[in-house]
Amino acid sequence: MSDRPALRLRGASIGYGDVAIVRGVDLTVHRGETVAVLGSNGSGKTTLARGLLGLATVLDGEVEVLGAPVGRLRERGRIGYVPQRHTVSGAVPATVREVVGVGRLARLGLFRRLRPADRTAVADAVAAVGLGDRMNDPVASLSGGQQRRVLVARALAAEPELLIMDEPTAGVDAANQDALAAVLAGVTASGTTLVVVTHETAPLAGVLSRAVVVDHGRIGYDGPLAGSELPVGGGHHHPGEPGRPPAPGYRLDQPRVTPEGGR
Numbered sequence: 001m002s003d004r005p006a007l008r009l010r011g012a013s014i015g016y017g018d019v020a021i022v023r024g025v026d027l028t029v030h031r032g033e034t035v036a037v038l039g040s041n042g043s044g045k046t047t048l049a050r051g052l053l054g055l056a057t058v059l060d061g062e063v064e065v066l067g068a069p070v071g072r073l074r075e076r077g078r079i080g081y082v083p084q085r086h087t088v089s090g091a092v093p094a095t096v097r098e099v100v101g102v103g104r105l106a107r108l109g110l111f112r113r114l115r116p117a118d119r120t121a122v123a124d125a126v127a128a129v130g131l132g133d134r135m136n137d138p139v140a141s142l143s144g145g146q147q148r149r150v151l152v153a154r155a156l157a158a159e160p161e162l163l164i165m166d167e168p169t170a171g172v173d174a175a176n177q178d179a180l181a182a183v184l185a186g187v188t189a190s191g192t193t194l195v196v197v198t199h200e201t202a203p204l205a206g207v208l209s210r211a212v213v214v215d216h217g218r219i220g221y222d223g224p225l226a227g228s229e230l231p232v233g234g235g236h237h238h239p240g241e242p243g244r245p246p247a248p249g250y251r252l253d254q255p256r257v258t259p260e261g262g263r
């Protein structure tokens with residue numbers, strides 16, 4: 001139902017086995033929002049993202065995705081996911097067209113065949129990530145950054161309502177980061193909700209408007225991603241009393257900059 005938020009977490013704890021990594025998270029993301037999920041290594045960003053997809057276990061609380069309890073959404077193609085690990089592997093050598101075609105099939109459902117309009121969507125998605133001339137190449141023959149873009153195209157080809165991306169710009173060169181930003185701007189302009197786990201907001205600064213900072217499994221900041229301020233680092237801010245918003249150039253793996261300090 002389109003009046004329900006894209007994401008709604010209430011007291012959500014998410015983890016693996018019986019170990020909670022993300023704890024007691026309250027988070028609502030409305031349709032069309034564009035959210036950066038930030039935080040230091042191991043803070044729980046990927047676990048949070050995986051919890052939205054049913055790939056990590058919801059141990060407590062509620063997680064609703066596109067209006068349905070997590071894992072219960074029947075049309076999985078409504079959610080697009082670009083995982084963190086970037087290589088596309090498999091025993092059978094698959095071409096770019098085939099891998100991205102699988103993304104389109106997720107939208108159609110199993111045992112359906114791609115029709116001309118679907119093939120066009122696949123070609124458009126591949127072109128959008130700048131790999132139009134590699135359509136028939138085995139994915140295994142592409143560079144790591146190019147394979148990463150194949151995964152982005154695979155997600156785009158399904159034209160999802162909610163697109164969750166884990167480090168989509170990592171290992172991608174500046175020109176292709178810009179191209180990706182342009183693609184995502186177009187996707188979000190058509191109403192797609194975007195959640196991007198990232199260490200670097202600068203490449204997608206024009207697309208992302210809200211920052212959620214995960215700090216030791218909890219949300220330490222939730223507010224605008226704006227301004228030209230210096231990075232905040234971890235911090236223990238809370239919604240309602242946010243600290244300084246992470247700036248577009250936020251990178252947690254850069255040396256910390258103290259509030260008083262210069263660069």
Ligand SMILES: Nc1ncnc2c1ncn2[C@@H]1O[C@H](COP(=O)(O)OP(=O)(O)OP(=O)(O)O)[C@@H](O)[C@H]1O
Pocket residue numbers: 016021039040041042043044045046047048
């Ligand atoms: N499959 C798994 N089984 C058990 N523990 C896991 C699993 N995946 C991750 N963890 C643990 O969960 C914690 C958080 O990991 P997670 O990948 O969510 O962090 P992250 O914030 O995405 O980090 P990074 O920035 O390094 O990607 C880590 O302590 C990690 O060891």
